[in-house]
Amino acid sequence: MIDNGFRATTVEAVLAASGTSKGAFFHHFASKRDLADALVTQYVADDLAMLEAGMTAAFEAGADPTSRAIAFLRYYEDLADEIMAGTTGCLYTSVLAEMELVDAATSDPITKAVVVWRERYAELLAAALGDRTDVDVDALSDHVFVTFEGAYLLARSTGDPGEMRRQLAVLRRLVEAVLR
């Protein structure tokens, strides 16, 4: 955990934390932004892999569509705890806020990563819901994404790490009530 925020995290700080030199860093990365791209790309891949594993488990357990959708939502609640606990790196969280808002010159890799991310989410949720066609899957999966980002910000603002899970739980309960 170096410091928070892309801009607030100086290259020098990364060097100090990783114990490398400037020469080494810029030998492997063309720019600071290049590192961010690599981190985000890897984070997206890891996140999707974990989510997919979770969903596969739900399918194999023979859960019904509604339960599978709930499992989908629960995944984020658990992820929230992990993120707020700091196990996951600081550059990982709230990618949207970081990249889309902070830095005006958004790089293609990250924008594309977000697109892929959302598409896969929608696919997984659609698969989970199966024959339940009474739900706008795309809108709902995006909403999870939105809540995730917003909840992170609120948790940071209040200083209460539990706030993130709580907010995601609110969403889950709403969806639960609607689906049942």
Add this chain to the structure above:
Amino acid sequence: MIDNGFRATTVEAVLAASGTSKGAFFHHFASKRDLADALVTQYVADDLAMLEAGMTAAFEAGADPTSRAIAFLRYYEDLADEIMAGTTGCLYTSVLAEMELVDAATSDPITKAVVVWRERYAELLAAALGDRTDVDVDALSDHVFVTFEGAYLLARSTGDPGEMRRQLAVLRRLVEAVLR
């Protein structure tokens, strides 16, 4: 519309857009952050005033608790359009993302403003819901806040201004389904 993001918005840009000089600026504001504090404070006040007016209107129209809660949610949908249309200034939107995430050294005025903001939201939503005690008001009002911030980020990421309203509508429909 100068530029996006607190850090990305240079003082020079503000001067150019407002047609003033550096001397004038720093005569009125102690620092760049001071301007942000003032803007946020004013934005919160304006926002709350508008929301209160809307809720008062709903009460005077004799709407039932559920309808009043829906009116509460609809307020944000309309606000979303206004914000994405650019009528409202760029520094106004996504205060949380701006201040809590971007700049590590958060100033007291803004943190406090966010607290007041959320408290008042909760009060207004509680009043709207009236005798309906089957809802966790605090959690729900915070959830609106969360969705608002997250939806803004998504809209910025996708480049589609309509995305913000769409996401807020998803939340409203969920709440609608639960309340009815």
Add this chain to the structure above:
DNA sequence: CTCGTTACAGACCGTTTGGTCTGGTACGAG
């Protein structure tokens, strides 16, 4: 009229920071 104060204009400065450049070392190929 004058003098103090407020309001402003804009040149200038110090720091921060991403990125470069020079020099050096390990090492595999021939």
Add this chain to the structure above:
DNA sequence: CTCGTACCAGACCAAACGGTCTGTAACGAG
């Protein structure tokens, strides 16, 4: 052994930017 190449260390640089400082004009009070 030698030479080319990948890898790395860290001094150095140039641009950006928030903030200061000097100078000046309006202007109300006495």
